[in-house]
Amino acid sequence: SVLLDAVRVTKFYDTRKALDHVSLAIHAKEVVVILGPSGCGKSTFLRCLNGLETVQAGSIYFHGSDLALPGTDWRPVRQRIGMVFQSYELFPHLSVRDNLLLGPVHVQKRPRAEALRQAGSLLERVGLADRLDSFPRQLSGGQKQRIAIVRALCMNPEVMLFDEVTAALDPEMVREVLDVILGLARNGMTMVIVTHEMGFARAVADRIVFMDEGRICEINTPGKFFTAP
Ligand code: ADP
Ligand code: ADP
Numbered sequence: 001s002v003l004l005d006a007v008r009v010t011k012f013y014d015t016r017k018a019l020d021h022v023s024l025a026i027h028a029k030e031v032v033v034i035l036g037p038s039g040c041g042k043s044t045f046l047r048c049l050n051g052l053e054t055v056q057a058g059s060i061y062f063h064g065s066d067l068a069l070p071g072t073d074w075r076p077v078r079q080r081i082g083m084v085f086q087s088y089e090l091f092p093h094l095s096v097r098d099n100l101l102l103g104p105v106h107v108q109k110r111p112r113a114e115a116l117r118q119a120g121s122l123l124e125r126v127g128l129a130d131r132l133d134s135f136p137r138q139l140s141g142g143q144k145q146r147i148a149i150v151r152a153l154c155m156n157p158e159v160m161l162f163d164e165v166t167a168a169l170d171p172e173m174v175r176e177v178l179d180v181i182l183g184l185a186r187n188g189m190t191m192v193i194v195t196h197e198m199g200f201a202r203a204v205a206d207r208i209v210f211m212d213e214g215r216i217c218e219i220n221t222p223g224k225f226f227t228a229p
Helices: 042-049 096-107 112-125 141-153 171-186 198-204
Strands: 002-013 016-027 031-035 057-062 081-084 159-163 190-194 207-212 215-220
Touching (some): 016 042, 031 198, 096 112, 096 141, 171 190, 171 198, 190 198
Parallel strands (some): 031 207, 159 190
Antiparallel strands (some): 207 215
């Protein structure tokens, strides 16, 4: 079944066209990896999928709502879409615990004890169970990025969007972050991933989408995509 459906999405920044009739249906439990040269619109497309960008034409359907429609409050729906960025965007003045509880407790109004239990078990899964009291400045880049992923997971998203989440990391920390994403894939999480890590793309993707100049040029299985014609 289709979970997130982009239909002929066109996006301009002023007069510059960043997305040109981009259509992509993302199925439940599917992992889609988006590849393409810098500036081709990958990040813009991800932000459109989250309703973070306004678009000039086209629709983004999620649970029957069009996230691209202006003037409507889709925040409750958008909370079901988790996103992780290149820069971790943890709140520096908050402990890991408070970073993780902010969404579930203050936005979703869930009981603190239940949210803390979930946060603890997710932290354990990414190997950071002992870091609840740490502050972001005390963590390595790889640890911060794993915390950022856990923070998104604490909202119980139905789909996760990853925008070059290892691009700012030292090489030795890339693996630990990619392994968490591979674990999510094995557990059936629906994901759209923008990355430059080709080995990872090949390993994790059900489908590879190749973009260039604001358009989708190719959609293929990793096996076919990575086999030279
Ligand atoms: P990618 O993620 O593939 O590197 P982007 O989606 O970041 O590409 O950018 C697509 C195009 O839109 C680029 O030409 C970029 O310069 C432009 N762009 C991206 N964000 C903005 C913005 N906030 N304002 C103006 N232009 C932007
Ligand atoms: P295993 O349990 O055999 O180690 P998994 O697929 O469960 O394999 O996990 C692989 C990696 O992904 C581990 O680092 C794990 O902590 C992480 N991981 C798996 N599932 C989740 C999840 N739902 N939330 C957070 N991290 C996860």
